[in-house]
Amino acid sequence: MDINQKQIDAWNSETLPIYEPGLPEVVKECRGKNLFFSTAVDDEIEKADIIFISVNTPTKTKGIGAGRAANIKNCELCARQIAKVATSNKIVVEKSTVPVRTAQAIARVLKSNDKGLSFQVLSNPEFLAEGTAIDDLFAPDRVLIGGQQTPEGLAAAEKLVSVYANWVPRERILTTNLWSSELSKLVANAFLAQRVSSINSISALCEATGADVSEISRAVGMDDRIGKRFLQSSVGFGGSCFQKDILNLVYLCETFGLEECAHYWNQVVVMNDYQKKRFSEKVVGSMFNTVTGKKIAMLGYAFKKDTGDVRETPSMFVLRDLLQEGSRMHIYDPQVTRDDMWIEMDYTCGVNHDNTPGLDESVITETDAYSACDGAHAICILTEWDEFKTLDYEKIFKSMAKPAFIFDGRNILDHAALRKIGYEVHCIGKPDPTKFTDL
């Protein structure tokens, strides 16, 4: 259910509104059988036993807590609509990521119905990651369900458990109190982002000392207590969740007077901003401190591979910085649309066609990597799309201005082979062989 007719029409068409591997197959198999897309919100509320509130909760842009607090306006609107049109008891599930104790607000709004109906509110945060969403849904690490610790709350939680138990082993379905469930989602994302910022902070130290961040990730990750995953150094994390959820956590800590805790978590975001900035500065610094008038190819714009999502993508910040330096940007990403690029650039960086004349001339979106790189002074790899690993870099080298630079913001290329071709290669957290003679 959505109030946006355009979105629903797209879900009902052959071209789904988002790119997600495996999703078209699932929609094709189920649509019209046990999966329906519609804008008839009121009718469907009336018929439903369980309602998932899955609306967005973006970071507030103005007012109290602007820039950190999550705006739960849409959750409240859903609760008000349910209270208004429901004619029978319901279980209302918070699927959206929300600040802890949001369930209390939702329950109060629902309770204020004057029809004598009873509603149970559950928290069931979503842990899927983009690009692997279908696999994550079919085989989740865990399903978390929080409910009120009353006989009615426990019964409602059990009902939702029995839905998931159709395909998820029982031992992977956790039940907790409401507040633990709400907070766990923020904490999970904060921990994941913290790992990325931690390894990125080490990448800077590696570049200064001659150590190799990939070797460090491997050595550190082989300790079972630490684990291998999420130790891939990069140009920085992006996506719709990490920054938003950490800032939400920071705001929560501040609200409860926990300044040190707020400061601790905020540093994860500070480190990420530093990493993005460091990349732009490395590009400009390496290219003789000027990129004015130079063509730079950006390979990848999505915040990670296998998605067309550009929310908080690190590429956007690099693009903004390099545009300010006067470079001519040629961007290729297999899934990102030019419209989405500009919408996000305006929303997050405040850069748009009205306040920045000449944007369309300075930023060209290409339909393949080779034309993006043709005649370029430098290539920046910003998303780890598999297809970038197998490009014909000999052919690309011949077509580029010299010296030809590659800045691998994802450490996905064979750097030794590229150097053999003649490229000047810069990566993340890898020692520069021209700087260290003892490697």
Ligand code: UDX
């Ligand atoms: C994340 C959480 O993983 C998921 O559980 C939650 O439900 C939503 O938020 P998502 O934003 O889709 O999922 O992507 P994720 O795979 O977590 O990556 C986030 C960002 O971190 C990406 O920009 C990615 O490139 C970056 N990253 C990830 C690294 O730079 N290094 C890593 O080792 C891992």
